[in-house]
Amino acid sequence: MSYTAPVKDMLFVMNELAGLAAVNALPGCEDATPETAEAILEENARFCSEVIAPLNHSADKAPSSWSDGKVTTSPGFKEAFRQFGEAGWQGVQHPVEFGGQGLPKLLATPCIEMLNSANLSFALCPLLTDGTIEALMTAGTQQQKETFIANFISGKWTGTMNLTEPQAGSDLALVRTRAVPEGDGTYKLFGTKIFITYGEHDMAENIVHLVLARTPNAPEGVKGISLFIVPKFLVNADGSLGARNDVHCVSIEHKLGIKASPTAVLQFGDHGGAIGTLVGEENRGLEYMFIMMNAARFAVGIQGLSVSERAYQKAVSYARDRIQSRDLAGSPGPVAIIHQPDVRRMLMSMRAQIEAARALSYVAAATSDAAHFSDDEATRKSNQAFYEYLVPIVKGWITEMSVDVTSTGVQVHGGMGFIEETGAAQHYRDARILPIYEGTTAIQANDLVGRKTVRDGGAVAKGIIAQVRQTVAELQGDAQLQPIAARLADAADALEQVVEYVVANVKSDIKAVFAGSVPYLKMAGVVLGGWQMARAAAIAAGKLKSGEGDGKFYEAKLATARFYAEQILPQALAYRTAVVDGGAAVMALAEEQF
């Protein structure tokens, strides 16, 4: 069950592809030197692999449990969370003024990757707290920030996001929870929220719920939703804990995976009303929640990367150990199955997609840093646009990929993969939530089509495609990079055709265009992941020529990029056909013909 953080590949991606030096040069990022980055990654790697990773499989077998409104988390979680908070890991990317380390997202991202590889269920608690901090930093008052954020960062308290209700999942316009003003600045909340991750648990002194609700006479639909802070225990003026608030966990779900993470049904106001305070202005709740969701969506994309990496390590280890059948090229006796070509193909396909996902998501993190920290407005704006285009891709593509990669991980194990004791099946079960929560893949794809492609007439998308072609041009001269360049050029052309199709047809045939939204999203992931692998290949080739660094690492990077180009990138052409030619047939059947 061990996990070894891939620090070498992380540092390669940070330094060579995502431009850590350039991030370090941004105002406010002076501490994020390459040396600090390496030290933090190594310390985080140690903590995650020694403290958190060993709890992963045991917690799956002994999931969090509910009794009489209380949730007991899996053995070891409470103590591990105490250590997590004490070591300062909750604060990596949060403001120094509240006890955080104020480091850029490019540095926080590998830490999030490691924590989630170590234990997806455990990592969800900090992930939701990150989102809560983000929302309060954006829309909270100074007093709200002071009351809550330092306690979040220290790990004393944790945060949750309360969006979903039984009738309101992807469609938040249907939210019904009510918030009635009390006249004293507080509100009383009444309603039921479901699917609340870490909505109740025993790891922190207080749990602070951010809740979407409607005030009386609020407009219908999404423009009448406000955001409230509803803590489990009310907070006194001096910051100490007061009375128990009227929010109660009435049950937790019995889930396919991430079983150690309690998914709560929360009942607000059954005993007179849950006391809450407004965040920002009334009726702007969804807007604030979107800020938090964008951060959370990116983090869920990283979860996809994380669980894939863990499944890959497990599969490699099994393939090295399991002796079965002779080598195809001849061997005196049976050999480890890692010698079998199809096992190799499976491992390479896991590895190639993981490396591409890591590269693309870290590059996205660096653009987010430039968008936040640059002192040049044009730089901020162009990076923000690039980042926003990538968020639904990082979330949608990587999480969908993680379902495939963890499935391949089971397959590498053969029959043993189907036995729960082996642990491979847990990753397969855990991964399945990732393309669903924080917005399904379809919701991400709607965002990619609507806000990120159609709204600017495909300008940002085409700007990125131009950068892909720039990489193609840089690779052309080198014979060993030529096969990668050729495949990437075809893929870039295909992506451009899809962008043009989407922009040209969205008005005349909206359903056909949206029927292609998920194929477009997956294709964009495949192509832009391939772009990063091509960039990595060019750098590796250069290092090999100059004899700099670890030759074995760069050879492996080159081979992996070549595999990606030949086995993954060609999918882009199939997606193009699906989007550009396939729209009509999707909607051809009447409802009753299914």
Place this chain on the structure above:
Amino acid sequence: MSYTAPVKDMLFVMNELAGLAAVNALPGCEDATPETAEAILEENARFCSEVIAPLNHSADKAPSSWSDGKVTTSPGFKEAFRQFGEAGWQGVQHPVEFGGQGLPKLLATPCIEMLNSANLSFALCPLLTDGTIEALMTAGTQQQKETFIANFISGKWTGTMNLTEPQAGSDLALVRTRAVPEGDGTYKLFGTKIFITYGEHDMAENIVHLVLARTPNAPEGVKGISLFIVPKFLVNADGSLGARNDVHCVSIEHKLGIKASPTAVLQFGDHGGAIGTLVGEENRGLEYMFIMMNAARFAVGIQGLSVSERAYQKAVSYARDRIQSRDLAGSPGPVAIIHQPDVRRMLMSMRAQIEAARALSYVAAATSDAAHFSDDEATRKSNQAFYEYLVPIVKGWITEMSVDVTSTGVQVHGGMGFIEETGAAQHYRDARILPIYEGTTAIQANDLVGRKTVRDGGAVAKGIIAQVRQTVAELQGDAQLQPIAARLADAADALEQVVEYVVANVKSDIKAVFAGSVPYLKMAGVVLGGWQMARAAAIAAGKLKSGEGDGKFYEAKLATARFYAEQILPQALAYRTAVVDGGAAVMALAEEQF
């Protein structure tokens, strides 16, 4: 949790694509008239949906359990199995002389599909018994047949296949179980077998194990393995049950899915030796087992179809009921999610692949019938070759597809899909074993490359591709079929290039060729499934023109075929690149570079 057997599509495929009339005309198949077929399907549909399907989800929640060597199956299984045997469903395809109905495989296949859709875990018991009957019919003595087969067909006894040992999974050369001749015609067996489906249970009076073992001084490797009958209770000369044999279930596995199906660890000979009798000749056990495995592999392919169909029906039902978000083209309020284009795309992709899989597997069943029953040797031979080419594809492609289709089924349900109570997750868990047992996808792909493609220089494969092109030619004239014809033509070309690559390179670069074996297998499934959908489209178009039959059904068939051509078939081109260009990169890394 309901299941409605897709009898209409089954009959369409049987009559129009697989040629039931031609099968009915074969000697010995006189009873398999279209009327009889319809009557049997409808009766089986009723039985499966009313008696077996309701036990599916409840049995997952209350799986079979082990205590002190005894296995108690899930509530309802024992009584349902009694009804199954009494109604004669075990005997559909087995000889009349032992109480079976002696019907062709084309007719048995939809019955197997329905039983597995109703309950994959339950259906495994009859599936293994089918294999046991097949093996005894092939290699058993008349006395062995008389002793066992009638009791199998009546449902009094059941059969198992004992191949795997802890060190011998895909590689049966490593089997160590010993069989020592007693001098009286019996043997004593000693050893451990794992992963024995229904190796112990409470649904039948006796359990008859077919066991692979080595006699003293047998040659090493696969040529020294013999096949033995080892019943749980010894059988007296008069057919009554005798003493308890020395084979004991020491545990059952805790599995990801098919939890109601007990997967036993069997210990042979711990108390003096388990008494067994030889089947056929010594050292030919693997050969007999392969006959049985070919039947079982085909049946497991059908399991993939079955679980996909069940998951599809569940997803359609949820998509019709779940109200969420407005229609993209505008609606006064929220609508059922089946109106959303991406939900449509998911449902169509499930449906299209299911219909293609049904068509291809039923066509394969019909060729198996022609191979068995035709009085013309050349016809038997050519059909046998066609069938044998298709078996690894039916097994490998459809089961891999079922993992995707059941995953899509979860996705359609959104967050509810991740909650076990909903039931969608069970199909996702259940399906995951299918690409593993009865030979992993890699084992199927090795068979496809080695025995089915290279051995005859690609002759059978090219013969099938020629038939695909014949279909393309037939579609060319019709404007509405033209888009399907064009995609199919490209796919056929790609498949031919792959076959030629495999044949040309297997000697010079065996590892590169086998690295492409699974992509080749999946591609062959995608293309040949698309071929059958194209044939279906042509027939549907003809019926619509003539105004014959159910217009809505034929319109849906046409639209589904079009969807398949545009969204699924283009994958073939990506697989071609993976096989033809991708071999080198697969093997590029050294073992320690992973």
